[in-house]
Amino acid sequence: MPGLRKQIFLGTFISSKSRQELQYLHDAAVCVDSHGKIVKVDVDCTSAELIDDRLLNKLGWEKSEVDVHVAKPGQFFFPGFIDSHVHAPQYPNVGIFGKTTLLDWLEKYTFPLESSLKDLAKARRVYTACIRRTLANGTTTAAYYATIDVDATNLLADLCLSLGQRALVGRVCMDNQDICLDYYRDESAEASLEKTLQTIQHVRDIDPSFELVSPILTPRFAPSCTSESMRGLAKIQRDMDLPVQTHISENKGEIALVAKMYPESSSYAAVYDDHGLLTPRTILAHAVHISEDEARLIAKRKSKVAHCPCSNSVLTSGAARVRWMWDRDITVGLGTDMGAGYSPSILEAARQTALVSRHVAMGIDEADPEHERSKLTIEEALYLGTRGGAAVVGLEGRVGGFEEGMEWDVQLIGLGDVNEEGFPADIDVDGGNVDMFGWESWEERIAKWVYNGDDRNTKKVWVKGRLVHSRR
Amino acid sequence: MPGLRKQIFLGTFISSKSRQELQYLHDAAVCVDSHGKIVKVDVDCTSAELIDDRLLNKLGWEKSEVDVHVAKPGQFFFPGFIDSHVHAPQYPNVGIFGKTTLLDWLEKYTFPLESSLKDLAKARRVYTACIRRTLANGTTTAAYYATIDVDATNLLADLCLSLGQRALVGRVCMDNQDICLDYYRDESAEASLEKTLQTIQHVRDIDPSFELVSPILTPRFAPSCTSESMRGLAKIQRDMDLPVQTHISENKGEIALVAKMYPESSSYAAVYDDHGLLTPRTILAHAVHISEDEARLIAKRKSKVAHCPCSNSVLTSGAARVRWMWDRDITVGLGTDMGAGYSPSILEAARQTALVSRHVAMGIDEADPEHERSKLTIEEALYLGTRGGAAVVGLEGRVGGFEEGMEWDVQLIGLGDVNEEGFPADIDVDGGNVDMFGWESWEERIAKWVYNGDDRNTKKVWVKGRLVHSRR
Structure with a gap:
C-alpha cells in the first residue's frame, strides 16, 4: 500500500x-x-x-x-465494524427465506445461488456489490465464506484487496458425498484440500504477508465435511498457523444430524475438537444451543464465537446467550451472517443483539438475577461489533x-x-x-x-x- | 382540501x-x-x-x-402505512431507554419530556419533526397520543392538517393523584374531561367532519386514570361516537398494579370494560400478556389491538402473540410506539413483527403445530401495517x-x-x-x-x- x-x-x-x-x-x-x-x-x-x-x-x-x-x-x-461471519455469495438473497429453517433454507435458496457463482462475471458482480455495501455500512474487516469454486474465491480476495476491505477469505470445503448435493460439492477430501491450498497460495501471491487479506480454512460445517477433510484442514492449520471458520449448534435439526453422523464424539463441539479444528484461531458461528460442556471445551481451546442475531431470529434457530458465553470466558463478536442474516450492517446486528438479549431475558424468571443480567446494553453491543469482533478474527490490538x-x-x-x-x-x-x-x-x-x-x-x-x- | x-x-x-x-x-x-x-x-x-x-x-x-x-x-x-399507536411528544427520545422497563422508563425518560412540551415552540419543533419523519417513512395515518396540554395537543392537530398526514389526535388523560407525578397530571377528573372536550372542539373547528384529522379519547392507561375520568370519557365516547385509545397488559409489573388498584374487576381488560371503554372503536396498545378470558372479552366487544414489537422487545415487555389473537378473532394492526419503540417506520415494525413471531415460536415446542403457525410471513406483516391498521383505526374500506x-x-x-x-x-x-x-x-x-x-x-x-x- x-x-x-x-x-x-x-x-x-x-x-x-x-x-x-x-x-x-x-x-x-x-x-x-x-x-x-x-x-x-x-x-x-x-x-x-x-x-x-x-x-x-x-x-x-x-x-x-x-x-x-x-x-x-x-x-x-x-x-470500523468487524463482521466476523458473512457469506459473500449469498448477498443477493438477503431477506429471502420465507418460513424455512436452516436445512431446507440451504437447499432451497443457498446452494443454487452459491453454485451459480462459478460464472466469474456473476461472482464479480455479486462480490463487488457485497464489499461496497458492507464498506458503506462501516465494515472495515469481514470474515468471508466464498464458495467451493477456487477461481471465484480468489476473485473475492482480489476484490477485497482492490476495494480496500480487510478480509479473511475462505474457500468453502464440503466434500461429504452422503450429505452434499451432487451439483455443489467437492469431488473428494483430497480435492477439497488441494483446492484449499490453491486459494491459500493465491492470497499469498497477492498479499504476501496477509497484511490486508488473509486466507481462512473453511470447513462449511461438520455435516458437509468428511472426517478426512476435517483432519486435513486441521493439519494445514497447524502447519501454516491459519485461522479457521465453521458453524456450530445453530439449529436443533442440525445438532441431531451431527450427533447421528458422529456418534463417537461426545458433542457437536467435540466433533471439531476430535478433528483438531478447535483452535485459538477458530471462529465458530452461532453457538445458539451449546451445552455447559461444550462451552467449557470452547473456552479451554480459546476458540471464538460469532454471534449472528439477525440470522438466528429469521431462521427461528434460537436466541444465543451472549452473557452466558461471556460468563464462561468465551470471546464473542458479531456477524451479519448474510444471506440468512438479512442486513449488511453490523450496526443492525448490534441493535438485534440488544433486542435478542431481551428475548433471552424474557425466557428467564424476573426474580432470577440472570433475567436482568442477560440484557445487553448499547455499550456492550458496540463492544461486540468492534473490539469483540477484532479478537474473534485475530486482530485484537491491531484494530477496534x-x-x-x-x-x-x-x-x-x-x-x-x-x-x-x-x-x-x-x-x-x-x-x-x-x-x-x-x-x-x-x-x-x-x-x-x-x-x-x-x-x-x-x-x-x-x-x-x-x-x-x-x-x- | x-x-x-x-x-x-x-x-x-x-x-x-x-x-x-x-x-x-x-x-x-x-x-x-x-x-x-x-x-x-x-x-x-x-x-x-x-x-x-x-x-x-x-x-x-x-x-x-x-x-x-x-x-x-x-x-x-x-x-400507505397505518401507525396505530405512536406518542408524538416522545419522538426525540427514540432509542433512549437504557435497561429500563415500562414503569421506570415512564418516570425517567417519558414524563419529563412530555411535560416540557407545554412550551409551544418546543412542541411545534418536535411535532413537525415527528410528522415529517413518519410521512417520509410512508405513514399516511397515525393514531397519536399528544400530552396533557390542550394547546400543544391542538397544535399537533393543526400540524397534521397542514403537513397533510391523516391522524387521530388524543389529549392524554391522566388524573390519578396517587399515581401520576405532581408536575405532570390533570388537576382533577373534571378538569381532565373539560380539557378533552376543548381538544375535540378544536379539531371540529379545523376539520369539521373529521375528514383528515379526528380527535380520539385517550385515557393513558388504567393506572394513571380515576374511575371517574374513565367513566366520563366513556360517556363522551357514547355521546359523540368517538374513537378511544389506551394501553393494556404491556408489562407484568403494570398488570400487578392494575390488579391491586381495581380489585373489583376480574382482569385488566375487565377494568376498561367495567368503565365502558371497551368499544368497537377502542384501540388497545400491546396486549402482550392478555389471558384467554381477556381475549374473549376484547373480541366480543370488537375492540382492536395495536401490536408494537419494537417497543415490546426493547422494554423487555414480552412477545405478543399475533397469530393467537387472530385465532381469537381480534383485529390487529401495527404501532411504532415511539419513543419506547425506537423506529419511526412501520416497515421496521413489520420486520420486527416477523422476527418477534419467530421468538414466540421458539417458546413453543417444535412438535406442536402452533410452533410453525406462530411464524408470520412477510405478507402477513404487511397486511398488519396496511389493512390491519386501517381496521384498527376505523378506516377499513377507506384506506389500505x-x-x-x-x-x-x-x-x-x-x-x-x-x-x-x-x-x-x-x-x-x-x-x-x-x-x-x-x-x-x-x-x-x-x-x-x-x-x-x-x-x-x-x-x-x-x-x-x-x-x-x-x-x-
Whole structure:
C-alpha cells in the first residue's frame, strides 16, 4: 500500500474502553503514519494552531507532508465494524427465506445461488456489490465464506484487496458425498484440500504477508465435511498457523444430524475438537444451543464465537446467550451472517443483539438475577461489533480502538440535526432517520445512532489509513 | 382540501388481498378524482395511448384536467402505512431507554419530556419533526397520543392538517393523584374531561367532519386514570361516537398494579370494560400478556389491538402473540410506539413483527403445530401495517388498498438497481440498502424491500390524493 500521506484526525473519538463502557475523547488528535498506523494520540487539541506548535514538532513531521481531517461539530470517529461471519455469495438473497429453517433454507435458496457463482462475471458482480455495501455500512474487516469454486474465491480476495476491505477469505470445503448435493460439492477430501491450498497460495501471491487479506480454512460445517477433510484442514492449520471458520449448534435439526453422523464424539463441539479444528484461531458461528460442556471445551481451546442475531431470529434457530458465553470466558463478536442474516450492517446486528438479549431475558424468571443480567446494553453491543469482533478474527490490538500502535480502520459518523422549526438543518446532507435536537448528551447521541442509524450516518470509512468509502 | 387536480397513476400496484396473500396488479391504471378518491381501477393499461382512447372516455375526463403519474420500471405503488399507536411528544427520545422497563422508563425518560412540551415552540419543533419523519417513512395515518396540554395537543392537530398526514389526535388523560407525578397530571377528573372536550372542539373547528384529522379519547392507561375520568370519557365516547385509545397488559409489573388498584374487576381488560371503554372503536396498545378470558372479552366487544414489537422487545415487555389473537378473532394492526419503540417506520415494525413471531415460536415446542403457525410471513406483516391498521383505526374500506371508492393514501416504492459491474446503476438516486440484481421475482423484491428497505425507498407519499412527501 504505497503512497499514503501522513494524516492527522481532529475531533471526538469514541471507542470501547471495556465491555461496559465507552471512552469519549473530545478535542483530540490522532496521528496516522504513511503505513496507516496510529503513532500518536493527543488530547486537548482544540485548534489547528496547537498542531503546528506542538504535535508536528513532537512527531517530527513537516506540515507539507500531512493531511489534516477535522470532524464537523457533532460528528465523531468510531472504530470500523468487524463482521466476523458473512457469506459473500449469498448477498443477493438477503431477506429471502420465507418460513424455512436452516436445512431446507440451504437447499432451497443457498446452494443454487452459491453454485451459480462459478460464472466469474456473476461472482464479480455479486462480490463487488457485497464489499461496497458492507464498506458503506462501516465494515472495515469481514470474515468471508466464498464458495467451493477456487477461481471465484480468489476473485473475492482480489476484490477485497482492490476495494480496500480487510478480509479473511475462505474457500468453502464440503466434500461429504452422503450429505452434499451432487451439483455443489467437492469431488473428494483430497480435492477439497488441494483446492484449499490453491486459494491459500493465491492470497499469498497477492498479499504476501496477509497484511490486508488473509486466507481462512473453511470447513462449511461438520455435516458437509468428511472426517478426512476435517483432519486435513486441521493439519494445514497447524502447519501454516491459519485461522479457521465453521458453524456450530445453530439449529436443533442440525445438532441431531451431527450427533447421528458422529456418534463417537461426545458433542457437536467435540466433533471439531476430535478433528483438531478447535483452535485459538477458530471462529465458530452461532453457538445458539451449546451445552455447559461444550462451552467449557470452547473456552479451554480459546476458540471464538460469532454471534449472528439477525440470522438466528429469521431462521427461528434460537436466541444465543451472549452473557452466558461471556460468563464462561468465551470471546464473542458479531456477524451479519448474510444471506440468512438479512442486513449488511453490523450496526443492525448490534441493535438485534440488544433486542435478542431481551428475548433471552424474557425466557428467564424476573426474580432470577440472570433475567436482568442477560440484557445487553448499547455499550456492550458496540463492544461486540468492534473490539469483540477484532479478537474473534485475530486482530485484537491491531484494530477496534484508537490506541497508539493500532491501525486506522475507522468510520466517521455524522447524525442529522433538526432546526428550530423541526426541519432538517442542512437539506444537502441526508442524516438518515437520526434526528438530533441538540439537547442530547453524548451517551444519548450514541443511543439514537445505534437504534436508528444506517449507512447514511457513516460519512467516511478508512482501512489501514486508506479512505475506502465516503458520502455526504 | 380544494384545488386538487384529477390524477391517473400507471404501473404496478401491490396490496394485501388477504392476510396471507398480496395482490400484484401490473400494467394497471388507478384514477383518482379531485377529492382524492379512487374512482376507477383498470388493468391492462400498457401505454399512455390506451388512456387517451379508453380511460378518459370512460371517465368523462378531459385530458387537460388530469395529471398522469407513471411509475418507473421496477417501482410500485403500495398502500400507505397505518401507525396505530405512536406518542408524538416522545419522538426525540427514540432509542433512549437504557435497561429500563415500562414503569421506570415512564418516570425517567417519558414524563419529563412530555411535560416540557407545554412550551409551544418546543412542541411545534418536535411535532413537525415527528410528522415529517413518519410521512417520509410512508405513514399516511397515525393514531397519536399528544400530552396533557390542550394547546400543544391542538397544535399537533393543526400540524397534521397542514403537513397533510391523516391522524387521530388524543389529549392524554391522566388524573390519578396517587399515581401520576405532581408536575405532570390533570388537576382533577373534571378538569381532565373539560380539557378533552376543548381538544375535540378544536379539531371540529379545523376539520369539521373529521375528514383528515379526528380527535380520539385517550385515557393513558388504567393506572394513571380515576374511575371517574374513565367513566366520563366513556360517556363522551357514547355521546359523540368517538374513537378511544389506551394501553393494556404491556408489562407484568403494570398488570400487578392494575390488579391491586381495581380489585373489583376480574382482569385488566375487565377494568376498561367495567368503565365502558371497551368499544368497537377502542384501540388497545400491546396486549402482550392478555389471558384467554381477556381475549374473549376484547373480541366480543370488537375492540382492536395495536401490536408494537419494537417497543415490546426493547422494554423487555414480552412477545405478543399475533397469530393467537387472530385465532381469537381480534383485529390487529401495527404501532411504532415511539419513543419506547425506537423506529419511526412501520416497515421496521413489520420486520420486527416477523422476527418477534419467530421468538414466540421458539417458546413453543417444535412438535406442536402452533410452533410453525406462530411464524408470520412477510405478507402477513404487511397486511398488519396496511389493512390491519386501517381496521384498527376505523378506516377499513377507506384506506389500505386500491379498490374503487377508497382514498388515495399511497406510497411509491423504488428499490436500488445494481449494474453489471456490481455498482449502483443510477448514482443520482440513493436506493438505500436494497440492491436488486434484476433476476428477483416480484415476491423476492418485496422480501428484500421488507428486510432492508427504509425511507430512501419511499419515493413519494400521498394522503387523500395530495402529494405530502417526495424524494429522489
